[in-house]
Every structure is written in C-alpha cells, then in structure tokens.
Amino acid sequence: MAKYLIKRLLRGLASIVVVVAIVMVLIYSLLDRQGIFAADTTYTKLNNNAKTMYMYRQWQKYGYLDFITYADFLNGLVKSGELTAEERDSMGIGRTASDDSPEVAALVERFTQEYESQGFKVVRLKAVVAKRKLATGGQQQLFATRDRPLIDRLIKHFTGIITVDNIHYVPEDRDIGERGLTFTTHDPVYGGEQFAPAIMGNGTKHKYLLYFDHQFPFIHQNLVNVNLGLSYSIDTGVDVLQIMNVTQGSYVLSPTVFPTGLKESSADDLHSATYMADTRQSSKVLEERFTDDYTGVVTLKGGKSKMGYSFSIGILATCLAYLLGVPLGIIMARHKDGLVDKIGTFYIVFIIAVPSLSYIFLFKAIGGSFGLPTTFDVNSSNALMYLLPIISLALPSIANLMKWLRRYMVDQMNSDYVKFARSGGLSENEIFFKHILKNAAIPIIHGIPGAVLFSMTGALITERVYVVPGVGDLLTRAINAHDNGVIVGVTMFYALLSVVSIILGDILMSMVDPRISFSNESR
Amino acid sequence: MKQETVNLKALGVPEEELFSLVTHSDVESEKITAPRYSYWQSVFRVFFKKKINLIVLGLLAVIILFAFVYPMLIEYDRFANLTDATAKHLTPTAAMAKFGSSIHWILGAGASGEPTFDAVWVGSKISISLALTCALINMTIGILLGAVWGFSKKVDVIMMEVYNIVANVPYILLISVLVMILSASFWTMVFALTVTGWIGVAYFIRTQVIIIRDREYNLASRCLGTPITRIALRNILPFMTSVIVTLAATEIPSYISYEVFLAYIGIGLSDMSLGKLISEAQSAMVTTGWQFEFWSPVVVASTVAVVLYVVGQNLGDASDPRTHM
Numbered sequence: 001m002a003k004y005l006i007k008r009l010l011r012g013l014a015s016i017v018v019v020v021a022i023v024m025v026l027i028y029s030l031l032d033r034q035g036i037f038a039a040d041t042t043y044t045k046l047n048n049n050a051k052t053m054y055m056y057r058q059w060q061k062y063g064y065l066d067f068i069t070y071a072d073f074l075n076g077l078v079k080s081g082e083l084t085a086e087e088r089d090s091m092g093i094g095r096t097a098s099d100d101s102p103e104v105a106a107l108v109e110r111f112t113q114e115y116e117s118q119g120f121k122v123v124r125l126k127a128v129v130a131k132r133k134l135a136t137g138g139q140q141q142l143f144a145t146r147d148r149p150l151i152d153r154l155i156k157h158f159t160g161i162i163t164v165d166n167i168h169y170v171p172e173d174r175d176i177g178e179r180g181l182t183f184t185t186h187d188p189v190y191g192g193e194q195f196a197p198a199i200m201g202n203g204t205k206h207k208y209l210l211y212f213d214h215q216f217p218f219i220h221q222n223l224v225n226v227n228l229g230l231s232y233s234i235d236t237g238v239d240v241l242q243i244m245n246v247t248q249g250s251y252v253l254s255p256t257v258f259p260t261g262l263k264e265s266s267a268d269d270l271h272s273a274t275y276m277a278d279t280r281q282s283s284k285v286l287e288e289r290f291t292d293d294y295t296g297v298v299t300l301k302g303g304k305s306k307m308g309y310s311f312s313i314g315i316l317a318t319c320l321a322y323l324l325g326v327p328l329g330i331i332m333a334r335h336k337d338g339l340v341d342k343i344g345t346f347y348i349v350f351i352i353a354v355p356s357l358s359y360i361f362l363f364k365a366i367g368g369s370f371g372l373p374t375t376f377d378v379n380s381s382n383a384l385m386y387l388l389p390i391i392s393l394a395l396p397s398i399a400n401l402m403k404w405l406r407r408y409m410v411d412q413m414n415s416d417y418v419k420f421a422r423s424g425g426l427s428e429n430e431i432f433f434k435h436i437l438k439n440a441a442i443p444i445i446h447g448i449p450g451a452v453l454f455s456m457t458g459a460l461i462t463e464r465v466y467v468v469p470g471v472g473d474l475l476t477r478a479i480n481a482h483d484n485g486v487i488v489g490v491t492m493f494y495a496l497l498s499v500v501s502i503i504l505g506d507i508l509m510s511m512v513d514p515r516i517s518f519s520n521e522s523r
Numbered sequence: 524m525k526q527e528t529v530n531l532k533a534l535g536v537p538e539e540e541l542f543s544l545v546t547h548s549d550v551e552s553e554k555i556t557a558p559r560y561s562y563w564q565s566v567f568r569v570f571f572k573k574k575i576n577l578i579v580l581g582l583l584a585v586i587i588l589f590a591f592v593y594p595m596l597i598e599y600d601r602f603a604n605l606t607d608a609t610a611k612h613l614t615p616t617a618a619m620a621k622f623g624s625s626i627h628w629i630l631g632a633g634a635s636g637e638p639t640f641d642a643v644w645v646g647s648k649i650s651i652s653l654a655l656t657c658a659l660i661n662m663t664i665g666i667l668l669g670a671v672w673g674f675s676k677k678v679d680v681i682m683m684e685v686y687n688i689v690a691n692v693p694y695i696l697l698i699s700v701l702v703m704i705l706s707a708s709f710w711t712m713v714f715a716l717t718v719t720g721w722i723g724v725a726y727f728i729r730t731q732v733i734i735i736r737d738r739e740y741n742l743a744s745r746c747l748g749t750p751i752t753r754i755a756l757r758n759i760l761p762f763m764t765s766v767i768v769t770l771a772a773t774e775i776p777s778y779i780s781y782e783v784f785l786a787y788i789g790i791g792l793s794d795m796s797l798g799k800l801i802s803e804a805q806s807a808m809v810t811t812g813w814q815f816e817f818w819s820p821v822v823v824a825s826t827v828a829v830v831l832y833v834v835g836q837n838l839g840d841a842s843d844p845r846t847h848m
Contacts, residue, residue, distance in 0.1 A: 015687040022692055026700045035703065353776045353828030355783035357801060358821040422540070460788065476788050479699050487696065495691040 001510075001517075005503060012499030019495045020488060021154055027484050028153070033064055036233075036482040048128040050137030056145060062232050063148065063484055068120070070142035073111050095127035095140050108142065115144035157488065163225050167203035170275055176293065179203030187211060189270045191257050207273040207294040220271070228489030233481040234474075240489030244471050249303025249378040258289035272298040303378040303469075307456055310463070310470035313386060314455025317393035321451075324394070325401030326444070332402060333409035333440075334432060344402055351399035360392045360465050367391070376468045389466045393459055397451070401444065408440035442513050449504035453497045562761075562844070570841035576834065583830045586823070590647040597627070599645050601795065604636030611636050612813060631815040633800075634807050642800060643819050650797040651827060653712060654778035660717045662771055665724025670755055672725055673732025682729070689722050699790045707793040712785075716778065724770065731766055735759050765843040772835020776828030783824065797824045 036058060037043040046054050053069075060067040074091055077083045083091070091107055094100045100108060112122045123145065128138030167179040179202055187196035189211075199210040206222035213220065228240040235243050251267035258264065274296035280286050286295045304312065332344040351359070368374045373385040412418065413436060421431050458472030478486035510516045570576055604611075613621065613632040622628050627638035672682045701715040735741065741758055749758075779798075785791040786798030787805070797820045804817035840846060 011684070012687065015684060015691065018688045019691045022688070023696065026692075026696060030700055030704055032703060349829060349832055352773060353832050354825040355780040355798075355801065355821065355828075357783050357787050357805070358817075358825070361805065361817070461784065464787075473788075475693060476695055476699075479696060480789070491691075491693055491696065494693065498691055499687070 005507070008503055008506075009499070012503065016492060016495045016499060017154070017158070020157065020492050021150060023488055023491045024150060024153055024157075027482075027487055028064055028148075028150075031482070033059060036062060047137040048135055049125045049139055049141050052125060053141055053143070056143065062482065063153070065148055066120070066146045068115065068144045070108070070111055073114075074107075093124075093140055093142050095129070097124060111142070111144070115146075118146070120144035120146040157229070160227055163227060165201065165204045165206055165209060165223050165225065167201060169205040170203050170277075174277065176203060181209065188259065189257070202292075205274055207275075207292075208271045211271050213271065222272075228493060229485035231478075231483050231486045233483045234477055234486055240486050240493070243474070243486070244307040245305045246298065247301040247303060247305050247308075248469055249301045252300045252302050254300070259291040260289055262289055264289075267299040267301070268297040269300050270297060272296075306458075306469060306471045306474070309376075309468055310458030310472060311456045313389050313393060313462075313468065313470070314458065315452065316386070317390045317397065318451045318455050320390060320394040321397035321401060322448075325398040326405060326441075328398070329402040329405030330409065330432075330437065332406045333413070333436075336410060336413075341406075344406070348399045348403045351396050356396065357461055359395070360461055363392050363395070364388060364465060374466065376466050378469055389462050389468055392462050392466070405440060405444055408443060409436055412436045412440050442509055442516075445512050446505040446509045449508060450498070450501035453501045453504075457494060457497065560847075565844070565847040566838075566841045569846055570838055573837060576837050579830050579833050579837075582826070583834065586647070586827055586830065587651075589644050590651050594641075594645045594648050597641055599637075599641045601637045601642070602635055604632070607636055612807065612816070615815065630819045633816045634803060639816055639819055642795060643797070643823050646795045646797045646800045646820060647823050647827065649709065649792065649794050650779055650782055650824065653709065653716075653782055653792075653796070654775050656713050657716045657720065657778045658771060658774045660713070661720045661724050662767070662774065664717075664721040666728050666767060668721065669725035669728025670732055670759075673729040673736060674751065674755065679729070682725075686722055686726055689719050692719070694719065695788070695790070698785065702790050707791065709792065709794060712782075712792055716781065724774070727770060728763070728767075731763055732759060735762055761844070765839045768835055768842050769839035772832050772839060775831045775835070779824050779828055 037055070040058075043051065043054060043058075056065070056067045059065050070093060074083065074088045078085055078088050091104055093104055093108060097105075097108075108124075115122055121144065123141075123143055125141040127140035128135040130138070167181065170176055170179075181199055181201050181204075183197070183199050185195060185197050186192045187194070187198040189198075189208075190196050196212050197210075198208055198212070200207055201209050205225075209223045210219070210221050212218055226241060231238050231240065231243060238246075253265045253267050256264055256266040256268060256270065258266075258268075258270070273294040275294055276296040277293060279295045280290055280293050289295075303309075328340075328344060332341045335341055354362075364374050367388040372388055373380075373382060374388060376385050376389070418431060418435060421435055422428075426434075456471075458468075458470040458474075460472040460476065462468070463470040463472040474486065475490045477483075478490060609621070611632065611634060613628075615629055615631045618628040618632045618638070619625075622632075622638075627641055630639040630643065633639050633642055668682075672678050697719060698715040701718070702711060705711040705714070736759070741754060744754055744758055782791065782796060783798035783801050786796065787802040791798050791802070800820040801817065801824070804813055804820070807813045807816065
C-alpha cells in the first residue's frame, strides 16, 4: 500500500512538473510580450533607444530573458581589477560603431564574442540624432540578450521552491559585522526580560530563524522557506504564498520595543524582519527604530488573509453542502418519484441550467431583501456577512451531491443483493441504510478530501459578487496583469492540491470499503 | 388450521415485486412470433408518451425560431442610439413611450440605447451556436477517444497521465492565452473550449466503458470470437446510448454557463452574446432600469438550458431499452 501510494505521489509530482512546463510555454512563449506595457505609464513617456532599453529591462524583470548591457560588462571588469574606475568612464561606446576608439572597439569585440559564445544575441543601437543633437532617449546602446530556455527556467523554478536561510544570504562584500547565528533565551522583542528562547541570525535573510510567541502553534521558524514564485505587478516582489497568507484590513497596534529601545504603539511584527540592503540610512523613520538593515517587517492587520477568508467561507460551505446534500439525496432516492424527489430534481435542473453568475445575483437580491449584508467588510466583526457567500457557494454543491447520491442509490436499488436482502426479510429501512447507503456513499466519500482542499482556492464569481477579499480571483488578476511568477505559482499550487486530494480520496475510499485495495497491482 | 395472512402493503414491498395472476389462453399460447421491435421507433414512442416533452419541444422550437430567424428579419445596430442620452437604460413602458409600441421595445432599452429584445435574440444565436458546436465537437472526440481509452489497458496508462496533466492546466489561463493570440472571435472560442474540453468527456466515457467491458455477456461474446470493433459497436454502444444522451443534456447548458462566466471575467467573445449581455448589464446595476437588461438574457439562457436539459434527460430515459416494455 505505502509503496503504491509513494509511486502514485511521485507520478503526480512528475505530472506537476509537466503542467508547470506547459504553463511556462503558454505564458512566456505564446503570449505577446508587449502586453505587459499596456498599462505602463513609464513606457509611454519614453522615446527611442531608452524605450527599447526599458522594454528589455522590464522583460528581464518579468523573467522572459537574460539581459546584459555593455555598462554591466565594464563594471564586471572593474570588479575583477582589469580596469580602473577612471578607465571605465572613458570606455563608453561611440554614437556609431565607426566612432569607437581602438581600445573601445577591442572591448566591444570582446563583449560580443564572450556573450555570443553563450548563445546571447548582441545588439548595438546607433544614437538617434535629430538636427545634429541627440534626440530624447536617443543615447547609443550596446547590450546582449537571450531568451531564457525552458529547461533553465524549470530548473530554476523547482530548485527555488524550498530555500534554507543561511548566513551567506547577504552579499559577501557588505559589511554587516560578524556573520553567524546567536541563541538567546530572552527575546529582545519582548523587552529582553521575559523568558523566550529565539535563534537570531546575522547575514541571513530573516533576522529571527526560530522564535516563540503567543499565537498558535507558538513556535515559529523562518529557516526553511517555501517560495512559489515572485510577483512582479500584482504585489511587487512578494511571493505567491505570502500574497495568499498575509493579513488584511486595518492595522492592529500593540506596544512594541524596537531594537534601538524606542517604545511605540506599532503594527510592525518584528519577528518577520528581513534584510533590506541600505534601507536604514535612507530613512529617518527606520534609523530611529532599527540598529541594522533588518528592516523589512510585515505589519499585523486585523482581518484574515486572502486564503483565510476563502478557506473559512469554503470550508463552511462544504460542511453545509454535505450536511444538507447527503440527507436530501437519501430522501430523494428513498421516495423515488415522490414529491420530494420531484422538487429536488427541479432544484438540480435549476442549478445545472441557470448560469451560475445569475443565480448568485438572484440569491444576493433575495438575501438583501431579508436585510442580510450583501457586501463583505474586512473591518467589520459582523458574522452575518459570511452567510450569503456561504449559501451561494453551498447551493451548487448541494445540488451536485443530491444528484450523484440519488443516482448511485437508485442504481444500487436494482442490484441482486438488495433483492436478496429483501427476500431475507429485512425491513426497507434496514436495506436502505445498512446496505444501499454504504455502497452508494463510497464514490461520495472519494470526493471529500478534494472538496476540503479546494475550499482553499476560493470561488471567483462568489467572491467578486460579495466583494470578499479572497484568493479566488488571484489567477485571473495575474493573467490580466501578465504577472508570470504568480501565474506559475498559483497553477503549481492548484495542481499540487488536486494530486494530493485524489490520492487522499483513494486512501479514504480504501479505508471505508475493504474490498478496494491498492496493494494488488493487477486489480 | 388457522391461515396466516400477511399484509404485504405494511411491509413496504413495491407492487412490481409481487406475483400476479395470469389467466391461461389457448390462442395466446399458440403464438410464437415475437412482437415487431424497432429500437428508434420505440425510443420515440416512449419519448412522446410523456406530454411534457411536447410542451418542452414546442418551447425549444419557439426559441430556435427567435434565435436563428428573427435576427435575419431585423436590422440590429447596437450603437444606433448611442448619442441619445435619454435612450439608455429604459424600462419597457418608457422605451415604448419614446420609440413607439413595437416588438423591439417590449423589454426596454440597454446601456447604449439598443432594444434589449433584439439584443437578447442576436446574443442567443451566438450563444446557442457556440454551445451546440462545442458540445458536438467535444462529444464526438470524447466518445471516440474514450472508447479506445476504456478498451485498451496500454492506452489507459498513457491517457491517465495525459489527463492528470491536461486537467491541471487552468482552463482560464489556456482560454485567455488563446484569446490573446488569436482574437476573441467565435471560432477562437470554439477552439479554446474544445482543445482540452474533450478530455473530460473522454474520461467519463472511459469509466463507463470499463464498467461494461468486463461484463459476462461481453466476455462470452469475446470467447465466441467476436471482433473488438463489433463488440464496441453492437454490445457496448447501445448500452451507452442513454448515458451519452444524458451527458449531452448536461454538456450543452454547461457551455452556455461557461460562456457567461468567461464574459464576466473579461475574456469572452467580442460578438454580442448572452454572456456579454449579462456581464454588461451586471456592471450597469448601479443605474436605474437595469433589471430588464439583466434578467431577460438570464431568463433566455436559463430557458434554453432547462429545455435542452429536460429533452436530453427524457430522451436519455427513452433510449434505455428497458423502458420500452
């Protein structure tokens, strides 16, 4: 059994890799790259060569290609000691290739050869001259560019998923004092008086690698991090998982002691501090509060995270669906062709036939006329606002459960074992609940893990209609904003959920029904 | 001796399970020919025995007439009244007072002053065509491939992996990519909805084939040397007719619903369609007079879907030979 499941899981993971590869081909190769500039005001303001350079820089940022300018190349030479800083400044390229001095021409030749051998394409843009003067943005440019190959991109994505924080995260040339991990029994966040063990790092990405606080599960770590992909436009520079999990709403202020000793009522969560190069000197506010460059803190907010809202609505809707759908399905099958069956069938037809968008609006209108809140407010503590989204989400699931449970039960009713049980003198109720239901419920049970796990992904229409700040529209928003990192991350997350939920469903099914066994390969 | 009588009704045993008395007739017992039986004749006999089917078919005829013939008879110009600020979002009474009583204005006027009644039928034509085309393509490919998938264990191993992969590529992403590459025309939409849509149908058919494949009568047939194609066509396909018809009954409405959903999230058709009408009216909900704009396409979409669903379900029931007795 275990061996079979591990094999299934591995095959599932392999298919996730293929899914991610397909998605990468779709978004990086098939979609028009120009699309990312559609709503970009900087792009429209730029002209000539500057516009081209900006385009390449943005494409590099969004992960389409690798892009190295001649200036980067020169800086590299300075770093390796081949050129001095003064020499570098005199090595700029001329307006056209023929204007280059022999030294510059040699360097350009070297640049070209070095990058062309790595598969780059070297592009030289002549200066744009209008009336003998340089036009705006018309500066001459030399750069090398290469579309990132799919394999590289895949490897980079999958090796970057799990990162272990280490003291070499901060670039070695930065002077940040002694690198290393320190263990303290008195966490300075709590003023250094209370017993609270913590492991802190210098040179790591996170300042706190392990700490305790009063929130479940009380012990937290930042040592091993899961990254699904960075966002470029939706929430710049933030990982997909964090976009889903960061709290929303208004700030929750609490008395905080900053590293400098400054006491203030603040929403900053000092345990989340990450290294941000050169931030402390650049800001008076940060300088007053922090003693080092670990200034990237997450602020605590009163509401739940995107996934928190989606999951709490989704899981309650799923529970409601099973609590109502299963008994109703049983009653429909028990009184086949009776009144309940007819009403139930009408309801199922209604849900199947009417476009989901319109019945959600219908329920919103009906709920609104009863005085229920129809829009979601993150800062409100009114539990009633959850009611309509939950009902809207549960109604189709109820119909679906009723439809299938009734179908399976009616199919079982004509089986030989039911006739046998009846001839053996069992009462109809006994036959129904002890024999038919047990057999008919197996495929329903198979779907439970999927229903629970997929309540994490939210529901697009329901969340939009009721203005729930959930994860449901993350994928569509990412597609519209060409946020490729988020698209890949979200797709991978969904694919993982579906692989896991099918395997869990199979395990659950084999636990309920002893006839189903996965250990025998030739079943 | 006291005779014990058992009240069968009290036990809850259904009538059809009980024995009933059959009188002997010399004439009847001489007959040895089976009654003439034609499959499709029996299907339609059973189908039309239910009176509701006639009503529903009538309704379907009316809708199809309006959706496919009415747009040909009128000249529909969406932006004819665009510059007239007083022609927008009108209730039926207001619209008829403004433009005179004609059939065009019985549902009021929409966001750009167009007659809602005309817009609904022009939209229905596109939406119904889209749903029927997609269902036809997906069902054909899905059934053929699903049958092969169910029959061959080698194909099953490969196809299960293909299914795992294709089912996990988000269809919103796929559709938006295709729409962005190719433009949001009717045939792009058909392509986008069918390029992976068939796999769901094929998977469903595969499961059904696997259930029936190893039944005793098929094993017997194979032992007698019947070729696989003949088993597929003569033994299994008739068994699946009702399943296929029921599937079609749910597939067609689902494409209409899909189309509405896609229009709502902004990757729908560029032509006027029911989905586009609904999502446009939805964004106009803050202005007064939106009700007719919103609810009339909803009602038409729902009616089409309900009608097709009911016809499909009842045809599915009728196509099950066990109901022909």
